[in-house]
Amino acid sequence: MVSPGLDLELSFSQAMQGFGLSQEVARLLWLPLPMLLVLVAAVVGVLVSVWLERKISAAVQQRVGPEYAGALGVLQPLADGLKLLVKEDIIPARADSILFTLGPILVVVPVIVSWLIIPFGQNLLISNVGVGIFLWISFSSVQPIGLLMSGYASNNKYSLLGGLRAAAQSISYEIPLALAVLAIVMMSNSLSTVDIVNQQTGAGILSWNIWRQPVGFLIFWICALAECERLPFDLPEAEEELVAGYQTEYAGMKFALFYLAGYINLVLSAVLVSVLYLGGWGFPIPVEWLAGWLHQPIDAPVVQVITGSVGIMMTILKAYLLVFVAILLRWTTPRVRIDQLLDLGWKFLLPLALVNLLVTAALKLAFPVAFGG
């Protein structure tokens, strides 16, 4: 039995009604708040991961990294962002100016909208949509259109090739990704991210999906890295071959949008890996047990606030652990070739994901207790 947990919306609505506002106006006032909060969280997450990227890459290469902007260089990403913000915005003379502007927007919007389904706790998400994880998959399939658009509009062969490569990569890795998610969905009998996490909360760390879906976890992680165009899969912007791929002609804020989309997508993928395989907001030992040992009622307001905070902390901790792994991978592995990339996607991951799905289905039929019958 899952406790109802904190319901901030209800409390907010009641407080507003205390001021004499109608329920609908209270809801209207409430709606932008979580969206704003998640947007700020996503942007701060980007700043943190940019700083981590710079510091960890420096450590990997035995450098110091940024150190003058703020303590340990924590303000460096902010300085980067400010620089990109005030840089001149150039549209090449023979580029298609409408598509050139629309491209980066189409890349960044689906990624931000996908934060809609990220749960930080039982009720700590913007919207518990029933099709949750499926919504994320379909949104991430919109991104290639933005990449193709910006590659085409730049009127530059490197951009076009980079855009086509990005789209091809994104399409081919989406299929094993979706199949890996499908195996999880089969186990939790729901597409909603909240239900997927709740299904893993039974026995703390032991009930996390990673033990039941180790192959799915690896497939999902590889595909997520490929979707984010992180090394070893950053072919669309391979410097030695394509200058900077579809980003070649971009400068200033439009370039920053690609940059932002890349890092938001990285953090988003890391959070989703933790939601799907690492128990989401769950603490390694269930908080219900801890509260029981301390003889605290789980419904008490103080305990609720503490469990809520622990949930947010755990989500962020797990996500940044995965971001750390992704950054280490980026600075320690060489880039694959485009044919190796497509071979890996179509000839290895796709059959493996299908087998994983079949095995999960068989195990679900054979052991309905352990695999969510």
Add this chain to the structure above:
Amino acid sequence: MTIATSTELICFLVLSVVVVAGALGVVLLSNIVYSAFLLGGVFMAVAGLYLLLNASFVAAAQVMIYVGAINVLILFAIMLVNKREDLKAIANLTTRRIVSGGVCLGLLALLVRVVVTTPWSLPGPAAVGEEATARIGEHLFTDYLLPFELASVLLLMAMIGAIVLARRDVLAADVVTGEAADQGLIEKARTPLLLERRSS
């Protein structure tokens, strides 16, 4: 009128305008790349209409299949064979346009008549909302099993056909005529992907 219903109405109006204007753009614009991108916009707006109808699974599937797969495929096809060559002027272009416009207007009149005369408010089953996903799955594996399987066989056939067409170089004989395959046809002269845009 409550806030919820007025929001719904505004969303419906905006989405309808996007669908109609976008669809007109797809047909009327001369630049095929714009048409393809607008088609994606129309698909997205249709997905929004599904959302308004409380069919979130269908909306997400619409985005994934039509925008993420079909539209991207169309864009790929356009960008890989984008030759920007001048097409030969077609004789009697104006007459052709008038005739096809007349046919389209006739179709529109027919559809409008259907919309006006059909009694839409049937006492059907209540909307299932979030349960729709499970319900769709149930239907696919019970009473719609045959069309479902037939569709998958059709897709398999299309896939095998595509592989045969794409891998002609490994086949010794032509698939259709049975003669020895002409390897010279496969190595075609390459044309540059992007030609200089004419200064206008």
